Amino acid sequence: SQELEQSPQSLIVQEGKNLTINCTSSKTLYGLYWYKQKYGEGLIFLMMLQKGGEEKSHEKITAKLDEKKQQSSLHITASQPSHAGIYLCGADIYRGAGSYQLTFGKGTKLSVIP
Amino acid sequence: DAGVIQSPRHEVTEMGQEVTLRCKPISGHNSLFWYRQTMMRGLELLIYFNNNVPIDDSGMPEDRFSAKMPNASFSTLKIQPSEPRDSAVYFCASSFSAGDASYEQYFGPGTRLTVT
Numbered sequence: 001s002q003e004l005e006q007s008p009q010s011l012i013v014q015e016g017k018n019l020t021i022n023c024t025s026s027k028t029l030y031g032l033y034w035y036k037q038k039y040g041e042g043l044i045f046l047m048m049l050q051k052g053g054e055e056k057s058h059e060k061i062t063a064k065l066d067e068k069k070q071q072s073s074l075h076i077t078a079s080q081p082s083h084a085g086i087y088l089c090g091a092d093i094y095r096g097a098g099s100y101q102l103t104f105g106k107g108t109k110l111s112v113i114p
Numbered sequence: 115d116a117g118v119i120q121s122p123r124h125e126v127t128e129m130g131q132e133v134t135l136r137c138k139p140i141s142g143h144n145s146l147f148w149y150r151q152t153m154m155r156g157l158e159l160l161i162y163f164n165n166n167v168p169i170d171d172s173g174m175p176e177d178r179f180s181a182k183m184p185n186a187s188f189s190t191l192k193i194q195p196s197e198p199r200d201s202a203v204y205f206c207a208s209s210f211s212a213g214d215a216s217y218e219q220y221f222g223p224g225t226r227l228t229v230t
Contacts, residue, residue, distance in 0.1 A: 033218055042118075042205060042221035043157075088157065101170065102147075102219070106156035 006105035013079050014113050021074045021108045023089030031092035032065050032072045038085045084112045118222035120206050126228045132194040135225045138187055139208030148181055148191050149205040196229045
C-alpha cells in the first residue's frame with residue numbers, strides 16, 4: 001500500500017478557480033515537502049513544512065501541515081495556466097533505528113483551462 | 115549554479131545491454147539520491163549516498179542495478195543487463211544534510227530510459 005496517499009489523482013479547473021490537493025499518511029510525517037513537476041522535466045521544490053500546524057505561502061500557493069503531522073494540503077488561489085503540472089508530496093518517514101526515508105506520493109495532475 | 119546535471123537525457127537501448135546513467139550533484143551538497151519514476155509505481159527511491167557512502171540501497175530492484183559515487187561531484191547508476199521493465203525516467207537529486215535536520219532535495223532533469 002502507498003504510504004503517502006494523494007488526492008485527487010487528477011484535477012481539471014477553470015482558470016481563476018481555487019483548488020486544493022491533499023496528502024495523507026497513517027504515519028507521522030517528519031518533514032513534508034511539496035514539489036511540482038512538468039512533463040518530461042525534473043521536480044521543482046515548492047515548500048517544506050516540519051511543525052504541526054505550520055503553514056507557508058509562496059505567491060498564490062499555500063501549504064499546511066495538520067497538528068498531528070499526518071496530513072498536508074496544498075491550496076492554489078486564482079489558478080493560472082502556469083500552475084498546470086504534476087504536484088507531488090514527499091515526506092520523511094521513520095524507518096526505525098534512527099533512520100528516515102523520503103517517500104513520495106504518486107502525484108496529482110493539475111490542468112488549468114484558460 | 116547549474117543545478118543537478120544528468121546525462122544522457124534520453125537513452126534507448128536493446129535488452130541485455132549495459133546502461134550507465136551519470137549525475138553531477140550541486141556543489142557543496144553532501145547527499146545524493148537516485149530515483150526511478152514510472153506511471154505505475156510513481157517516484158521510487160533506489161539508493162542514496164551521504165558523503166559519498168551508500169547509506170540505504172534497499173530500493174535497488176535487484177543485482178542488475180548498481181550505483182557508485184567515487185567522489186563528491188559524480189555518481190553513476192548502472193544497469194547490467196537491462197530489461198524492458200527497466201524503462202522509466204531516472205532522476206538524480208542532491209541536498210545538504212546535517213544531523214537529523216531535513217533539507218529539500220534538488221532534482222536533475224532526469225534520464226528517460228527505453229529498453230526495447
